[in-house]
Amino acid sequence: MMDGATFSPAANTANTVDAEEPKxxxxxxxxxxxxxxxxxxxxxxxxxxxxxxxxxxxxxxxxxxxxxxxxxxxxxxxxxxxxxxxGHPPLTPEQGRELVVALRRSHDMLEAFADEEGVPELLASIKAALPPLPVKAAADA
CATH class of the missing domain: 1.10.10.60 (Homeodomain-like)
Structure with missing residues (x-):
């Protein structure tokens, strides 16, 4: 016979096989x-x-x-x-274009805060996600 001092079902449940290793x-x-x-x-x-x-x-x-x-x-x-x-549904071409425009605007606005903590990493992430501008459009910008 066991008493509460030597056997505690509540404390023992954390030691079950399921809790220690995946099924x-x-x-x-x-x-x-x-x-x-x-x-x-x-x-x-x-x-x-x-x-x-x-x-x-x-x-x-x-x-x-x-x-x-x-x-x-x-x-x-x-x-x-x-x-x-x-992790998301496919974008329509229109949604893709709108997303690129929004990301470019966000990038431009965030550049004013480039010295703030975390902003350089965010700017780098946005830049990496954006397609490159066409050569002609880049020269016009």
Whole structure:
């Protein structure tokens, strides 16, 4: 028989297997995780190389070495896959243009605060995210 001084269920719950290490997957679960990751990696590469519109489920599946069924078994559609990869839905061309304009304006405004803590890093991030200006537009600016 144990008393509260030697056995404390509340204190012992933090030492359960689930709390100390992640749950182990069986072979089928592990295979599903690997398949999902291969699809994810293929989609990420293809979206970066050709963009959302030109990327196809068939090309994503081919890049992963899988069937299109494997893609659809893991992701509802191309948009869901894009969201899984990038964390947001794909932008329309209009949204992309508006975002570039907003980032350029933000960059220009933040330059006045370039000596403030964290601002140089923010300016560098904005500059890295922006596409380069065309040569003619850069000369006009």
């Amino acid at each position: 182990r997957l069986n072979r089928r679960q592990a295979a599903k995780v690997r398949t999902r990751q291969r699809v994810f990696d293929s989609a990420e590469t293809l979206f970066k190389d050709v963009g959302f519109e030109r990327a196809t489920i068939r090309a994503i599946a081919k890049g992963a070495g899988m069937s299109t069924g494997a893609v659809f078994a893991n992701f509802e559609d191309k948009t869901a896959l894009y969201v899984a990869v990038f």
